Amino acid sequence: MTAADRHWLRETLALARRGRALASPNPLVGAVVVDSAGRKVGEGFYTYEGRKHAEVLALEEAGEAARGGAVYVSLEPCGIHGRTPPCVDALAAAGVSRVVAAARDENPEVDGVGYERLRACGIEVVEADGEIAAEARRLNEAFFHYARTGKPLVTLKAAVTLDGKIAAPDDNTGWITSAAARAHVQQMRHDHDAILTGIGTVQADDCLLTDRSALPRRRPLLRIVADSLLRLPVDSRIVESAAGDLLIATTSAARQARRRLFESLNIPMEIFDAPAGRVDLSALVEWLGTQRIASLMIETGSKLNWGALEGGVVDKLLLYYAPKILGGLDSLPMVGGVGRRTRAGALLLENLKILPVAKDEFAVEAYVVKQAATVP
Ligand SMILES: NC(=O)c1ccc[n+]([C@@H]2O[C@H](COP(=O)([O-])OP(=O)(O)OC[C@H]3O[C@@H](n4cnc5c(N)ncnc54)[C@H](OP(=O)(O)O)[C@@H]3O)[C@@H](O)[C@H]2O)c1
Numbered sequence: 013m014t015a016a017d018r019h020w021l022r023e024t025l026a027l028a029r030r031g032r033a034l035a036s037p038n039p040l041v042g043a044v045v046v047d048s049a050g051r052k053v054g055e056g057f058y059t060y061e062g063r064k065h066a067e068v069l070a071l072e073e074a075g076e077a078a079r080g081g082a083v084y085v086s087l088e089p090c091g092i093h094g095r096t097p098p099c100v101d102a103l104a105a106a107g108v109s110r111v112v113a114a115a116r117d118e119n120p121e122v123d124g125v126g127y128e129r130l131r132a133c134g135i136e137v138v139e140a141d142g143e144i145a146a147e148a149r150r151l152n153e154a155f156f157h158y159a160r161t162g163k164p165l166v167t168l169k170a171a172v173t174l175d176g177k178i179a180a181p182d183d184n185t186g187w188i189t190s191a192a193a194r195a196h197v198q199q200m201r202h203d204h205d206a207i208l209t210g211i212g213t214v215q216a217d218d219c220l221l222t223d224r225s226a227l228p229r230r231r232p233l234l235r236i237v238a239d240s241l242l243r244l245p246v247d248s249r250i251v252e253s254a255a256g257d258l259l260i261a262t263t264s265a266a267r268q269a270r271r272r273l274f275e276s277l278n279i280p281m282e283i284f285d286a287p288a289g290r291v292d293l294s295a296l297v298e299w300l301g302t303q304r305i306a307s308l309m310i311e312t313g314s315k316l317n318w319g320a321l322e323g324g325v326v327d328k329l330l331l332y333y334a335p336k337i338l339g340g341l342d343s344l345p346m347v348g349g350v351g352r353r354t355r356a357g358a359l360l361l362e363n364l365k366i367l368p369v370a371k372d373e374f375a376v377e378a379y380v381v382k383q384a385a386t387v388p
C-alpha cells in the first residue's frame with residue numbers, strides 16, 4: 013500500500029461515517045474512484061433507504077473515467093446478490109483495474125467472496141492492514157457482530173467518579189461528567205439502534221434517553237425500559253414523549269390492570285420471563301436481533317448493570333470517568349448486585365483503550381472476556 017492508497021482509504025472511512033444511523037442493520041460503507049492519473053472522479057456512501065451500494069454510487073459519478081482506474085472502498089465489495097446486484101459485477105463492467113479495501117466483510121455468508129470474484133475477473137485486489145484496517149473493522153463492529161450472531165452488539169455505558177460511583181445518596185441533580193463527555197454520549201446514542209435502562213433509573217432521574225445529536229436517522233432510537241412489574245409512571249417524561257419509540261420489557265408477573273393501561277396508551281410491551289421473576293435480558297437481546305436491531309447500548313443504574321453483566325449479555329463497556337470522588341458506602345457503585353465473591357471470580361475485560369475526552373476526563377473502552385461455560 014502506498015501513501016496515496018492510505019489517503020484515499022481514509023477518505024472512504026470519512027464517507028462511510030456519513031451513513032451513521034442511516035445504514036443499519038447494514039454496514040457503513042464509503043467508496044472513492046480514482047482515475048489512472050490519480051484524480052478522484054467519483055465518491056459515494058451507503059444508506060439503507062438509498063439502496064445503492066457505495067461502490068455503485070461512486071462508479072456512477074465517475075462514468076467512463078473509472079476505466080483503468082482504482083476503486084477504494086472501506087469494506088470488501090459484495091460478491092453476491094442481495095437487495096441489489098453484486099458490486100463485483102459493477103466493478104468488472106466499469107473496467108476498473110485495481111480495488112483497495114480497508115476491511116474484510118466478516119459476515120460469514122460473504123467473507124472473502126468479493127475478493128475472490130474480483131481476482132477471478134483479473135482485477136488486482138489490495139487488502140489494507142494495520143491501523144486503517146483496525147479503524148475500518150471498528151466502524152462496522154456492530155454489523156459484524158450482528159451478522160455473526162443474529163444479536164445486537166451490546167455496549168454498557170456509564171458515567172463514573174474515579175472511585176467508580178454513579179450516583180450520590182442524597183441528591184441526584186446535575187451530572188457526573190462534563191458537557192464534553194455528554195456530547196460523546198449523544199453521538200453514541202446516535203450510532204445505536206436501541207437503548208436500555210431500568211425502572212430504577214426512570215424513577216430516580218425521569219430520564220428521556222433520546223438521541224439529541226440533531227443528526228438525521230433512519231429509524232428512531234428504540235428506548236427500552238426493563239420493568240418487571242410495569243411500575244413505570246405514566247406521567248414520566250419517557251412515557252409522555254413516546255412516539256412509537258418506547259418499549260417496555262416486562263414479565264408475566266405484571267398486573268393485568270397495568271398492562272391494559274399501557275395498551276390504552278399504545279406503548280408496546282414484550283414479556284421476557286427469567287426464573288428470578290425479573291426481565292430475561294438474554295431473551296430480550298435475542299428478540300431485538302429478530303427486530304433487526306444491530307446495536308444496543310445500556311445506560312442504567314447499579315442493579316441493571318449487574319443484571320446485564322452477570323447475565324452475560326454485555327459485549328463492550330464504555331466508562332466515562334470524571335475527576336471526582338464521592339466515597340461513602342451509600343453512594344451507588346457502577347455495578348451492584350451480589351457481585352463476584354472472590355477476586356478469582358471477577359469478570360474479566362480485555363483490549364482496553366483509554367480515550368481522551370476533555371481536560372482531566374477520559375473514557376475507558378473495554379471488551380468483556382466471554383468465559384466458556386464450565387463443564388461439570
Ligand atoms: N452515572 C450514570 O452513568 C448513571 C446512569 C444511569 C443511572 N444512574 C443512577 O442509577 C440509579 C438507579 O439505579 P438502580 O440500581 O436503582 O436502578 P436500575 O439499575 O436503573 O434499575 C433496576 C431495576 O430494573 C429492574 N430490572 C428488570 N429486569 C432486571 C434484571 N434482569 N436485572 C436487574 N434489574 C432488572 C428491576 O426492577 P423490577 O424488578 O421492578 O423490574 C430493578 O430494580 C439512579 O440514582 C441513577 O441516577 C447513573
Ligand SMILES: [Zn+2]
Pocket residue numbers: 065066067089090098099100
Ligand atoms: Zn455491494
